[in-house]
Amino acid sequence: MADAFDEECDYLFKAVLIGDSGVGKSNLLSRFAKDEFRFDSKPTIGVEFAYRNIKIADKLIKAQIWDTAGQERFRAITSSYYRGALGALLVYDITRRSSFENARKWMVELREFGGKDMVVILVGNKCDLEQTREVEEEEAKGFAEREGLCFMETSALKNLNVDQVFLQMITRIHDSTSHKSLDVKADQEKQITLSDAKEIHIDAANEVTATKQTSYYYCCST
Numbered sequence: 001m002a003d004a005f006d007e008e009c010d011y012l013f014k015a016v017l018i019g020d021s022g023v024g025k026s027n028l029l030s031r032f033a034k035d036e037f038r039f040d041s042k043p044t045i046g047v048e049f050a051y052r053n054i055k056i057a058d059k060l061i062k063a064q065i066w067d068t069a070g071q072e073r074f075r076a077i078t079s080s081y082y083r084g085a086l087g088a089l090l091v092y093d094i095t096r097r098s099s100f101e102n103a104r105k106w107m108v109e110l111r112e113f114g115g116k117d118m119v120v121i122l123v124g125n126k127c128d129l130e131q132t133r134e135v136e137e138e139e140a141k142g143f144a145e146r147e148g149l150c151f152m153e154t155s156a157l158k159n160l161n162v163d164q165v166f167l168q169m170i171t172r173i174h175d176s177t178s179h180k181s182l183d184v185k186a187d188q189e190k191q192i193t194l195s196d197a198k199e200i201h202i203d204a205a206n207e208v209t210a211t212k213q214t215s216y217y218y219c220c221s222t
């Protein structure tokens, strides 16, 4: 594996993508990391991850985002996948109601394997497909509020709210960990050891500066 942690980074934050197969997790990640979208993407097998550097309040954060298969049979070992993750995007497809209903199931897994202070954002992807929408935004907001999650709708295809959703998660992780000294950096360095992880992108120059968001709720503006 190539250099997983640059000395010049102040923090390395691990976050995970979860949600049913086909909701667009891999495309959200490739849009965020490489500004790429694939119409013909294959189901993920095992684990992939990507990095992007983000500057928040003069600190350089390396965001390491992990992606695994929504399909049970292709998934990596669940406990390894969540280990050390500080944030999660729980993704559903706004045109597939079952993927929203399964968010409850994903929350159960998150609570079992994720840390109790994880920053979790509920993400309604494919909001470019308004004509075939099966999950209203208000309903998803209500669920997010009850579960104590942030919520956003995105489109990996149209590149709507993709940077925003990742930056929101990373900023909130930063805000919740910055008072805890640099132990986070040391702890995180130990996490990048899962042998079956496949690195899909490293680009130290691919750096972005996060600006503070005041609202947790975003909808698509197509």
Ligand SMILES: Nc1nc2c(ncn2[C@@H]2O[C@H](COP(=O)(O)OP(=O)(O)OP(=O)(O)O)[C@@H](O)[C@H]2O)c(=O)[nH]1
Pocket (backbone or CB within 6 Å): 019, 020, 021, 022, 023, 024, 025, 026, 027, 028, 038, 039, 040, 041, 042, 043, 044, 045, 068, 069, 070, 071, 125, 126, 127, 128, 129, 154, 155, 156, 157, 158
């Ligand atoms: N219209 C539309 N299609 C999308 C969007 N995001 C992803 N897709 C399509 O949805 C399909 C599945 O996308 P993936 O990113 O592979 O989904 P996934 O959640 O990673 O799937 P698994 O790896 O099986 O868990 C692909 O055909 C994508 O082109 C989006 O925002 N809008």
